[in-house]
Amino acid sequence: MSLVQLLKSHFLSHLFICYVFLVSGLIINLLQLCTLPLWLLNKQLARKVNCRFAYTVSSQLVAALEWWSGTECSLYTDPKSYPLYGKENAIVVLNHSFEIDFLCGWTFCERFGVLGSSKVLAKKELAYVPIIGWMWYFQEIVFCKRKWEEDRKTVTQSLQNLRDYPENYWFLLYCEGTRFTTEKHRISMQVAETKGLPKLKYHLLPRTKGFWVTVQNLRGTVAAVYDSTLNFRNNVMPTLLGILSGKKYHADLYVRRIPLDVIPEDESECADWLHKLYQEKDSFQDGYMQTGRYPGPIVSPPRRPWSLINWLFWSCLLLYPLGLLLAQLIISGSVMTILSTVVLCTAASVGVRWMIGQTEINRSSNYGSKTTRQNNN
Numbered sequence: 001m002s003l004v005q006l007l008k009s010h011f012l013s014h015l016f017i018c019y020v021f022l023v024s025g026l027i028i029n030l031l032q033l034c035t036l037p038l039w040l041l042n043k044q045l046a047r048k049v050n051c052r053f054a055y056t057v058s059s060q061l062v063a064a065l066e067w068w069s070g071t072e073c074s075l076y077t078d079p080k081s082y083p084l085y086g087k088e089n090a091i092v093v094l095n096h097s098f099e100i101d102f103l104c105g106w107t108f109c110e111r112f113g114v115l116g117s118s119k120v121l122a123k124k125e126l127a128y129v130p131i132i133g134w135m136w137y138f139q140e141i142v143f144c145k146r147k148w149e150e151d152r153k154t155v156t157q158s159l160q161n162l163r164d165y166p167e168n169y170w171f172l173l174y175c176e177g178t179r180f181t182t183e184k185h186r187i188s189m190q191v192a193e194t195k196g197l198p199k200l201k202y203h204l205l206p207r208t209k210g211f212w213v214t215v216q217n218l219r220g221t222v223a224a225v226y227d228s229t230l231n232f233r234n235n236v237m238p239t240l241l242g243i244l245s246g247k248k249y250h251a252d253l254y255v256r257r258i259p260l261d262v263i264p265e266d267e268s269e270c271a272d273w274l275h276k277l278y279q280e281k282d283s284f285q286d287g288y289m290q291t292g293r294y295p296g297p298i299v300s301p302p303r304r305p306w307s308l309i310n311w312l313f314w315s316c317l318l319l320y321p322l323g324l325l326l327a328q329l330i331i332s333g334s335v336m337t338i339l340s341t342v343v344l345c346t347a348a349s350v351g352v353r354w355m356i357g358q359t360e361i362n363r364s365s366n367y368g369s370k371t372t373r374q375n376n377n
């Protein structure tokens, strides 16, 4: 094992990365709280400032993927659409089968300069995750309870608020609504059967209401839907813990730009359109399984240095107080101080492990594991 590999897999390196993420994240949350008065005075400025704050947090995870683990991301797309990426608002429709698919999404956002402003229709539970969830509140992320009766009003309102957003953004929609498991797939295919829809092999049956409400409310401000299909080479199932341990993966993303005007306004026509899209996505996955690639040329955007620079900045800033704290701890020799520091560090480690757990498929909610709307979470 090389020295670099040893460093990447060492427990102390992970501890340091998590320390930087936790402390810088909490500082950013605090600074975001301080922007509240600015929202009253100059809302657009407050939004721009919050985009920058969000960038400094989410780009740390991107840096872990791009620079620490060295994961590569290839983009298959039409070269004519490529120059538009990052220059317009778009709704991104992505398959939801991998624990780090959101992180690959963020990585592409970073490469096209829309990471700080990126949006998602996220389950409400994520709003309570410290740092990321709290940051999302200021980033105007749209939350849903996955109960349409309640979501219809709140989601519409949150989407309407985005109409005058001052920065270009990508709005991510996981239409499957939950992560792929064989059990959820079996059940959703039963639903497909009762609806007379063709079976999907690699996707859950898409939920159409969220897509329709998003398209309708963002019409006129969003230019296109980016139909995106993600896979990882060599059939691996990447994890956030793998990224933290410096494990290198290779992501392949296929993106098709579909102008928003071609999407029907009528709800049931829009639902049919989405079902058809998922049937196409399924055939792309089938092709990938057989050939190991998607159609079209690879036009991968290069990684940018900013996520690394941001991480190095926070590391340097937070290394000094950490060193000071450790030195004082040793000098003081007080059992009480040492004990309370150990308790604090243990609590922080448990907290970070819980946060990482939010990304793990085996801790996924039971939404979609029943054909009814009961016991969703």
Ligand SMILES: CCCCC/C=C\C/C=C\CCCCCCCC(=O)SCCNC(=O)CCNC(=O)[C@H](O)C(C)(C)COP(=O)(O)OP(=O)(O)OC[C@H]1O[C@@H](n2cnc3c(N)ncnc32)[C@H](O)[C@@H]1OP(=O)(O)O
Pocket: 092, 094, 102, 104, 105, 106, 108, 109, 118, 119, 120, 121, 122, 123, 126, 144, 145, 146, 147, 148, 149, 151, 170, 171, 172, 173, 174, 175, 176, 177, 178, 187, 188, 191, 204, 205, 206, 207, 208, 209, 210, 211, 228, 253, 368, 369, 370, 371, 372, 373
């Ligand atoms: C490549 C570039 C990437 C760029 C990335 C850009 C940005 C990145 C930004 C951030 C990254 C952070 C990532 C965070 C990830 C967090 C994501 C999530 O939290 S996903 C979960 C939440 N999101 C969703 O659920 C979206 C999809 N859901 C919907 O749209 C739903 O419709 C809803 C609006 C949430 C409402 O849900 P509800 O269940 O109440 O209603 P539905 O109408 O959907 O359900 C009833 C409907 O479904 C049929 N049904 C019943 N059982 C099933 C089943 N098991 N499977 C499928 N369908 C089922 C039922 O018959 C009803 O049918 P009908 O409508 O015909 O009556």
Ligand SMILES: CCCCCCCCCCCCCCCCCC(=O)OC[C@@H](O)COP(=O)(O)O
Pocket: 017, 018, 021, 060, 061, 064, 099, 102, 123, 126, 129, 132, 174, 177, 178, 179, 244, 352, 355, 356, 358, 359, 363, 364, 365, 366, 367
């Ligand atoms: C720099 C690196 C530091 C690493 C240490 C800290 C890592 C903390 C990471 C916290 C990340 C929290 C963001 C969670 C995003 C989870 C996305 C996701 O995939 O959600 C699942 C939902 O879509 C569906 O939920 P289910 O119904 O499947 O249940």
